[in-house]
Every structure is written in C-alpha cells, then in structure tokens.
Amino acid sequence: MPVHKPQGIRIHARSPRVTVYADADAAARALARRVAGAIEANPRVVIGLPTGRTPLAFYRELVAQHARGADFAEVTTFNVDEFVGIPASHPGSYRSFMEEHLFRHVNVRPERRHFLNGTATDVDAECRRYEEEIAAAGGIDLQILGIGTNGHIGFNEPAPALAARTHRVTLTLETRRSNAALFGGDTANVPPEALSMGMATILHARAIVLLATGKAKAACVERVVNGPLTTGLPASFLQLHDDVNIMLDAPAAAKLRGSP
Ligand code: PGA
Numbered sequence: 001m002p003v004h005k006p007q008g009i010r011i012h013a014r015s016p017r018v019t020v021y022a023d024a025d026a027a028a029r030a031l032a033r034r035v036a037g038a039i040e041a042n043p044r045v046v047i048g049l050p051t052g053r054t055p056l057a058f059y060r061e062l063v064a065q066h067a068r069g070a071d072f073a074e075v076t077t078f079n080v081d082e083f084v085g086i087p088a089s090h091p092g093s094y095r096s097f098m099e100e101h102l103f104r105h106v107n108v109r110p111e112r113r114h115f116l117n118g119t120a121t122d123v124d125a126e127c128r129r130y131e132e133e134i135a136a137a138g139g140i141d142l143q144i145l146g147i148g149t150n151g152h153i154g155f156n157e158p159a160p161a162l163a164a165r166t167h168r169v170t171l172t173l174e175t176r177r178s179n180a181a182l183f184g185g186d187t188a189n190v191p192p193e194a195l196s197m198g199m200a201t202i203l204h205a206r207a208i209v210l211l212a213t214g215k216a217k218a219a220c221v222e223r224v225v226n227g228p229l230t231t232g233l234p235a236s237f238l239q240l241h242d243d244v245n246i247m248l249d250a251p252a253a254a255k256l257r258g259s260p
Helices: 024-041 055-067 094-103 123-136 173-178 199-203 215-226 234-240
Strands: 009-012 017-021 046-049 076-079 081-083 142-145 167-170 193-196 207-212 244-249
Touching: 017 024, 024 055, 024 142, 024 207, 024 244, 055 094, 076 094, 076 123, 081 094, 123 167, 123 193, 199 234, 207 215, 207 234, 215 234, 215 244, 234 244
Parallel strands: 017 244, 046 076, 046 142, 142 207, 207 244
Antiparallel strands: 009 017, 081 193, 167 193
C-alpha cells in the first residue's frame, strides 16, 4: 500500500475546515482531485462553479484530470453569477470565461451547463428559472466558490441585508475594479449590475469549497473563519454550513492562528 502524504495542512478541523497548501497550484490541484473524486463517486454530480482569477489554476487542473480519465458526461453545472447586459458571446461574459477555461476542454454536455442569462428582458423570471433548474437538478452537491477581497461570495456584496435567492445586484466599485481585466482593463466598461445566486442558493449546497489564494485575501479569510456572522462580510455565513472546506495557499492563510 502506498503511503499517502497529507495533501495539505489542516489547521481548523470543524466546518469551516481550513486546509493550507504549499502554494496556489497545490491548492488548485487538491480541489481538482476532490472534484474528480466527487465525479467518480457520483457521475451525475451537480456542481456549482465560480469565475475569477483564482479558479484559473483550478480549471487548468480539472482539464488535466479529464485528460487522466475523469468523465464529465453526466455532470451538471451551474455557474454562480453573470453580468447584466452582456450577451453570452461577449468575451467579458462569465459564460465566455467558462467556455475558454473549462467547457471547451472537457465533456460536460452543453444542455447540462447552466448559466444565468444577463440579457434576459424579464430579470425576475430569469432568476426564478435558475432557482427552478437547480431544484429540478436535485440541488447542488458541491458548490465551489471564490471570495472577493470585500468578502463577497458569488456577487452577494456586503450590504445591510442579503438576498436569499438568485437576484439582481449592483456591484461595488471594488468588485468592478477587480473584473476590469475582462473588459479591456477599464473599470468603466465593467457592467454595474449582475445576476447572482443568493445566500440560500449557495448555503443549500450539500458541500461547499471556498478557494482563496494570495495575500490580498488573508484579512477577509481570517474574518470568515473567526469573525462574527455579518452581512458586511457575506462569506461569514459559511460558518452556518456543516460541510465547508476553505482551501488556501500560505499567503491567504497568513492571518490565521496555526498557519504554517
Ligand atoms: P478573484 O475573484 O478570484 O478574481 O480574486 C474572486 C471573487 O470575486 O469571487
């Protein structure tokens, strides 16, 4: 029997469990292995997917898992959010992002890839449709998340109150700035609004993994793990869920006690 070395250092054993990896690539590899394992255990698994800079390494590793045999033919996916007013074909849309970084490289069937339509004329109906499709798929088994430096998950931005279900949101300037690269580097070109799964949509997933890398995330990660629940830091609500794993590289874990 081969001896398996620990893949990361577990520094917080109860949900939210925290695992710290040597670097961002190691964290991405571990998450891709977990997803491949979930597909092996249940080929029809329903997975919630994030966008952003952080998951790029994860998608690269997931494509590598596919090359090694992970079969996505029966997998269903739901993306967490999308910009309002941007057609799916626009290079800045999250749908384009997913095509480029994951879907063109793996065999998720087109009809099993779910996105919010940012150009829907009836936004409320579009948000309801998404909730109904998630329910019809049997709910989300594994929700993968990134986190904004302001503590947002999906596009649930810090606010006096948070929405439970899929809804239309106004993006903060901080969030628009961090998405500028998708729009020619100009924050002014980033749409001011988005559609996003709500807090309950996310928290009803059976298991959640939050991937955060880099020192810019260290302060909010520390508050997510140790701080009080507050709508000022939407990710703090992950403390309510009993199967959350926060996967970090060392810089993102730097403010946590026990961090390597
Ligand atoms: P980032 O975005 O990975 O580009 O930092 C994460 C997020 O906003 O969820």
